[in-house]
Amino acid sequence: MTQHFQRPGDPLFTQRTPRVVAASKLHRRRDREKAGRFLAEGPQAVREALAAGAVRDIFVTEDGRRRHRDLLHGASSAHFSVVTDDAMAALADTVTPQGVIAVCDLRDVPLDAALASRPKLVAVAVEIRDPGNAGTILRTADAAGATAVVFAGDAVDPYNPKCVRASAGSLFHLDVVRAPDATAALAALRGAGLRTLATSGYGATDLDDLLDDGSLAQPTAWLFGSEAHGLPDELRDAADAAVRVPIHGRAESLNLAAAAAVCLYASARAQRSR
Amino acid sequence: MTQHFQRPGDPLFTQRTPRVVAASKLHRRRDREKAGRFLAEGPQAVREALAAGAVRDIFVTEDGRRRHRDLLHGASSAHFSVVTDDAMAALADTVTPQGVIAVCDLRDVPLDAALASRPKLVAVAVEIRDPGNAGTILRTADAAGATAVVFAGDAVDPYNPKCVRASAGSLFHLDVVRAPDATAALAALRGAGLRTLATSGYGATDLDDLLDDGSLAQPTAWLFGSEAHGLPDELRDAADAAVRVPIHGRAESLNLAAAAAVCLYASARAQRSR
Known part of the structure; x- marks a missing residue:
């Protein structure tokens, strides 16, 4: 089961929360290379990323947390944080995000x-x-x-x-x-x-x-x-x-x-x- | 050989010239249906459209007229008009137009x-x-x-x-x-x-x-x-x-x-x- 990163009662992460700011930078290739991380967006990608053991962090909106409960429940190794809709918009590449996005380790092999x-x-x-x-x-x-x-x-x-x-x-x-x-x-x-x-x-x-x-x-x-x-x-x-x-x-x-x-x-x- | 629609010495068509305005409307489905016409952009599409006898009008920029001389020379049935770069930008769907665009008859069959x-x-x-x-x-x-x-x-x-x-x-x-x-x-x-x-x-x-x-x-x-x-x-x-x-x-x-x-x-x- 995934662990909730915020404590109960903590406010939602916003687009100015440092963890969100850092993850948002992963839209840029240079920052992906530097961090050794990338973003996987939407329930299908996050599910496959979890199955591959590639996930470091998950961000969900409150709505996404409800919609993707099984997804979050099924994963054992990743933390998740609940974010505002504005923060999700900053993290997402799509115009209509599906409420869940994961920070993953780069996974190419020699x-x-x-x-x-x-x-x-x-x-x-x-x-x-x-x-x-x-x-x-x-x-x-x-x-x-x-x-x-x-x-x-x-x-x-x-x-x-x-x-x-x-x-x-x-x-x-x-x-x-x-x-x-x-x-x-x-x-x-x-x-x-x-x-x-x-x-x-x-x-x-x-x-x-x-x-x-x-x-x-x-x-x-x-x-x-x-x-x-x-x-x-x-x-x-x-x-x-x-x-x-x-x-x-x-x-x-x-x-x-x-x-x-x-x-x-x-x-x-x-x-x-x- | 294609015929030049403007007379020698005529100014270039601009995005306000009625023929350009009418053609620009063909970006909208409703206007395509009403006119029974659509736009084919770039030398490959225009060449195939000419070969299919589907072309009503061709618009070229001055640069396009030089670059696509063979294309314009090889067609027998279509008029062409030289337009400003701004007019081409209004006609084109791409960000970097290739200087030639054709107004074609809709060609679906029952x-x-x-x-x-x-x-x-x-x-x-x-x-x-x-x-x-x-x-x-x-x-x-x-x-x-x-x-x-x-x-x-x-x-x-x-x-x-x-x-x-x-x-x-x-x-x-x-x-x-x-x-x-x-x-x-x-x-x-x-x-x-x-x-x-x-x-x-x-x-x-x-x-x-x-x-x-x-x-x-x-x-x-x-x-x-x-x-x-x-x-x-x-x-x-x-x-x-x-x-x-x-x-x-x-x-x-x-x-x-x-x-x-x-x-x-x-x-x-x-x-x-x-």
């Missing part, structure tokens, strides 16, 4: 640690900048059974509130890796026995051919580039194959989230086929 | 007309409200080779600027249908020989089973519900099957765009397999 468990399916997002896309890739990779997502190169911060929200809890399910040197990451992935497949609209290999020849059953790391620029040429060339998702109609391409879903689920199916 | 060509693959978006999701479904459906997208029930306006942008031109490639009565649309789809498959996280049928038994090769209409509420129960029950995309990890579900990509590409592959 690439070596993620590879030590010999993953069979890994998603690598290279230089992607849009937090919504980053969160969607976490969610889709989790659903497809991938066990690690690598944010490589100069990428969006996976602890950006919009990424946390778009991941719908999956940020707490997977090994999250930040690898500023994408080329070194590619070598490490290959060294761990993963076949590296670079997605590209102009890739020489059609995804359907990989499904036909059965080779997607191998342990695989899928590399996805940014929506605006795709993968850097040198990474695409360094990968084991450059793969295109077939375009059957007249669309120029798929968007990043759709391409990632098609590729990761192609691997998921191939790895589970008899 | 469901009967879309079904007359006996489509093999149709996407049906039911009561979806997010314009970005709507545009992504258009783009993904186009890429997967679907030839029609039906917006059923109380759905977002496909001519919303954010939807037009997210569709990346695909709005101009497909038969777009608006069908306020979703139940009647389901009956019409089935009447046209399409197997109707309702996506649901709790569907009784696993997508992999449909891939295994080969039945996805049949002409298929995929029904997708809203991100927040899924498909209405009565529609899910009325469809030929309720299908779940398998979740291999710990994610609760896939988001709408990812689920649509996986399902539509599963059909695309099955319909093309030998």
